[in-house]
Amino acid sequence: MAAATLSTVPRSSPPPRSLLPIMASASSSSADPKLSRSGHGLRLPELREESLSSLEVVGARRSLLTRFASLQPPYKRFPFLGWNRHVETIFAAFFRSLPRVALRRECLRTRDDGTxxxxxxxxxxxxxxFDSPVLILLPGLTGGSDDTYVRHMLVRARNRGWRVVVFNSRGCADSPVTTPQFYSASFTEDLCQVVDHVSTRYPKSNIYAVGWSLGANILVRYLGQESRNCPLSGAVSLCNPFNLVIADEDFHKGFNNVYDRALARALRKIYKKHALLFEGLGGEYNIPMAANARSVREFDEGLTRVSFGFKSVDDYYFNSSSSSSIENVCTPLLCIQAANDPIAPSRGIPREEIKGNPHCLLIVTPQGGHLGWVAGEEAPFGAPWTDPVVMEFLEHLDNENSDGSKSSKNILLDGVPQTSPSLSVHIQ
Known part of the structure; x- marks a missing residue:
């Protein structure tokens, strides 16, 4: 089986777009030698419960994780980097290696004429x-397929024989904008259409999704919205802000202002590329505020919350939080958070809701920053600690579903079954 054509280069200069997407990275180009995948099963070692002692684990199916080779070594931060959440976050953003992969772009027109x-x-x-499992990747705010964390996860999954596609939201990674609307933390319609499109193209494949940061929030909202009708066979949420009201409160404190200004700059850049589409919008729109926003909140006040029909920014954040969706999730879901995440605060994690849902599992690492996780065998310049865990979880689900049925959304995490028009171009 051919692997993706790639090379890896170190990051020695600031990444091209927003700070939030670059604050993540994902997996490496080499397959995990500890995990063997065959057509009908994974051979997982039986590990001791002590292997999880360095982590906070929430969920009724905790015992599943003791079987994962990727979780056998205790979580141990990399020397000189893991001592401070901002140091770890920024190091991962600027210095993690960048896999190069040849990609083919498909532009999908949505039902509201967006793209x-x-x-x-x-x-x-x-x-x-044709029936290879498919993995959909959802980047963070303003992120896309050219961000390091997306490329790492893409390469790892592809080298395990998975078909991978990156979902670039409107305006992100040069995705065309054809209507005066971008996307938001509450908007799941585009994801719904993407999943339907992929499912129609590969009807014999199991489909999974991984989301980072804002992409994770959108993914979890989608899972809760679709509930038992969700066509996905499994999902992973990484550094999800969950409660956007709490995340917004912390976003304006201390050093977090650096991230806020960087993200606002990235949002302004996307807006200015498509400013003509927004000319003449009246009503509650405040286009000058959005065009000159110095914070994410200002951009959301001037444009985002109006586009999606919210009365205020606080109303938008409250009603867009994925924490309220957890109880309705019926798809196997693994959530991984860092206790010291400056952008997705630990106090916003819906621990009780996750504990009460047998389809959900939560891992909280003691350090990691925002999608930094500079730990594990590939630290400091390689893939983050989370990537082997994510891949092992997804392969576990796909193995449980190897009997030929298309969806494993009714398989609990311990494997006990329950009720069960586009344009393509090539880019580099």
């Missing part, structure tokens, strides 16, 4: 079996 861009690994339509 999103789907980036597939070039050549996989010929190289992979």
């Amino acid at each position: 999103v861009a789907l980036d597939w690994v070039s050549g996989d339509e010929q190289q992979l079996p």
Whole structure:
């Protein structure tokens, strides 16, 4: 089976777009030697409960994690970096290696005449079996397929024989904007159409999704919204802010202002590329405020909350929080958070809701920053600690579903079954 064509280069200069997406990274180009995948099963070692002692684990299916080889070593931060959440976050953003992968872009027109861009690994339509599992990647705010954390996860999954596609939201990674609307933390319609599109194209494949930061919030909202009708077979949420009201409160404190200004700058840049589409909008829109926003909150006040029909920014944040969606999730879901995340505060994690849902599992690491996780065998310049865990979880689900049924959304995390028009271009 052919692997994705790639090379890896170190990051030695600031990344091209927002600070939030670059504050993440994902997996490495090499397959995990501890995990063997065959057509009908994974051979997982039986590990001791003590292997989880360095982590906070919430969920009725905690015992599943004791079988994961990726969780056998205790979580141990990398020397000189893990002592401070901002140091770890920024180091991962600027110095983690960058996999190079040839991608094929497909522009998908949505029902409201908007456009999103789907980036597939070039050549996989010929190289992979038609029924290979499919993984949809959802980047963070203003992020896309050219961000390091997305590329790492893409390469790891592809090297395990998975078909991978990056969902670039409207305006992100040069995704076309064809209507005066971007996207928001509450908007799941584009994701719904992307999942339907992928499912129609690959009807014999199991489909999974991984979301980071704001992408994780959108993903969890989608899972709760679709509930038992969700076509996804499993999902992973990484550094999800969960409670956007709490996240907004912390976003304006101390050093967090650096992230806030960087994200506002990235949002302004996307807006200015498409400013003509927004000319003449009246009503509650405050286009000058959005165009000159110095904070994410200002951009949301001037444009986002009005576009999606919210009375105020606080109303938007409250009603867009994915914490309220957890109780309705019926798809196997793994959430991984860092206790010291400056952007997705630990106090916003819906621990009780996750504990009460047998489909959900939560891992909280003691350090990690915002999608830094500079720990594990590939630290400090390689993939973050989370990537092998994510891949092992997804392969566990796909193994449980290897009997040929299309959806594993009714398989609990311990494997006990329950009720059960586009344009393509090539980019580098």
